[in-house]
Amino acid sequence: MTEEHLAVQQAARDFAKSELLPGVIERDTHQKFPAEQIKKMAALGFMGMMVDPKYNGGGLDTISYVLAMEEISKVDASASVCMSVNNSLVCWGLEKFGSEEQKEKYLKPLASGEVIGAFCLSEPEAGSDATSQRTRAEDKGDHYLLNGTKNWITNGNSASIYIVIAQTEPEKRHKGINALIVEKEMPGFVVGRKEDKMGIRGSDTHSLMFTDVKVPKANRIGEEGFGFTFAMSTLNGGRIGIAAQALGIASGAYELSLRYSKERKAFGKTLAEHQAIQFKLADMATQIDAARLLVWKAAYLKDQKKDFVKAAAMAKLFASQVAQDVTTEAVQIHGGYGFVKEFHVERMMRDAKITQIYEGTTEIQKMVISRELLR
Numbered sequence: 001m002t003e004e005h006l007a008v009q010q011a012a013r014d015f016a017k018s019e020l021l022p023g024v025i026e027r028d029t030h031q032k033f034p035a036e037q038i039k040k041m042a043a044l045g046f047m048g049m050m051v052d053p054k055y056n057g058g059g060l061d062t063i064s065y066v067l068a069m070e071e072i073s074k075v076d077a078s079a080s081v082c083m084s085v086n087n088s089l090v091c092w093g094l095e096k097f098g099s100e101e102q103k104e105k106y107l108k109p110l111a112s113g114e115v116i117g118a119f120c121l122s123e124p125e126a127g128s129d130a131t132s133q134r135t136r137a138e139d140k141g142d143h144y145l146l147n148g149t150k151n152w153i154t155n156g157n158s159a160s161i162y163i164v165i166a167q168t169e170p171e172k173r174h175k176g177i178n179a180l181i182v183e184k185e186m187p188g189f190v191v192g193r194k195e196d197k198m199g200i201r202g203s204d205t206h207s208l209m210f211t212d213v214k215v216p217k218a219n220r221i222g223e224e225g226f227g228f229t230f231a232m233s234t235l236n237g238g239r240i241g242i243a244a245q246a247l248g249i250a251s252g253a254y255e256l257s258l259r260y261s262k263e264r265k266a267f268g269k270t271l272a273e274h275q276a277i278q279f280k281l282a283d284m285a286t287q288i289d290a291a292r293l294l295v296w297k298a299a300y301l302k303d304q305k306k307d308f309v310k311a312a313a314m315a316k317l318f319a320s321q322v323a324q325d326v327t328t329e330a331v332q333i334h335g336g337y338g339f340v341k342e343f344h345v346e347r348m349m350r351d352a353k354i355t356q357i358y359e360g361t362t363e364i365q366k367m368v369i370s371r372e373l374l375r
């Protein structure tokens with residue numbers, strides 16, 4: 001790691017401890033979006049880390065991004081999913097594929113964190129099979145008429161700018177899909193109900209409804225019919241962020257367990273002096289290190305402009321399983337205290353599960369990896 005990497009890591013670690021840790025249990029309990037904390041993250045440059053400084057970004061590499069994601073996720077995975085969506089699903093796609101006007105108008109405020117973005121692909125009937133888009137973007141000459149419903153949208157209510165994937169020419173199937181930039185104020189756009197979730201409860205997950213929303217053609221990203229390729233390319237990079245999130249949840253739970261095992265006594269000695277607990281810690285640390293290397297490899301390949309699709313899917317597949325395993329063991333090490341909110345690890349166990357579901361489930365990652373292997 002360079003000095004810059006270490007500085008980013010330290011800044012994220014300090015921020016997580018001083019600003020995210022206080023109140024994280026309360027936000028989880030009451031499903032409260034960390035609005036104030038996200039504003040402070042924006043001021044520190046965490047919301048558009050990889051964007052070119054000319055568009056208000058931090059101009060950092062993907063390694064810096066995953067280091068920051070790990071540190072933020074160690075403490076608050078609800079804040080880190082907001083950060084991940086804004087950085088890798090919204091800013092990255094806009095910078096890579098957006099027009100100059102779109103970058104000026106939308107990327108700049110998103111990269112500075114002045115506003116938050118959302119990425120809207122999933123629908124009630126289109127999750128893993130993202131080609132089955134029912135949301136329609138009818139071509140009306142100078143604009144599209146958007147109609148449909150999106151589900152499970154992170155930053156659903158807190159966002160101001162939404163990238164919406166919609167079908168324009170159903171007969172062309174996935175080649176008839178477009179990616180449109182939609183503003184929250186556009187008439188006909190309604191934010192639906194907030195989901196009551198098992199984990200990442202501080203994050204803001206909503207359904208969205210579009211009824212005859214007029215979206216100017218200038219808000220289409222890329223050429224006509226580019227939307228599906230746009231979504232898949234964006235998700236390939238996004239997976240590195242979620243892999244880093246999973247890694248952070250695991251390493252946060254591990255650090256708490258290590259500390260607790262040195263403090264808690266049973267049978268006249270600390271938990272850490274019992275070999276059964278030592279072996280748990282050894283397994284947890286080994287799994288976390290392996291996950292971290294996969295995450296860094298994917299980030300490194302992306303930074304080197306090499307093909308990172310398989311590496312990103314492997315990192316997400318593995319790190320999300322590690323998050324499941326390590327957080328479950330963390331609760332076990334904490335015993336009864338692990339089962340109550342005050343000790344954090346039960347929240348981490350609940351938060352870990354989502355990393356196996358969003359931005360491509362575990363099964364979808366295996367499909368991506370095997371497709372790459374058999375190519």
Ligand SMILES: Cc1cc2nc3c(=O)[nH]c(=O)nc-3n(C[C@H](O)[C@H](O)[C@H](O)COP(=O)(O)OP(=O)(O)OC[C@H]3O[C@@H](n4cnc5c(N)ncnc54)[C@H](O)[C@@H]3O)c2cc1C
Binds near residue numbers: 121152155361364
């Ligand atoms: C908290 C949360 C936040 C989210 N945020 C966003 C967001 O910001 N934007 C967005 O667009 N979406 C978001 N999602 C949606 C998420 O990406 C989808 O839930 C996910 O892709 C799975 O789709 P699904 O729920 O429809 O499950 P399904 O696709 O119905 O899958 C159900 C099960 O079947 C398996 N399966 C499906 N197809 C196959 C196959 N061919 N072979 C083997 N197994 C298969 C899946 O792996 C899964 O285990 C979010 C979801 C949640 C829960």
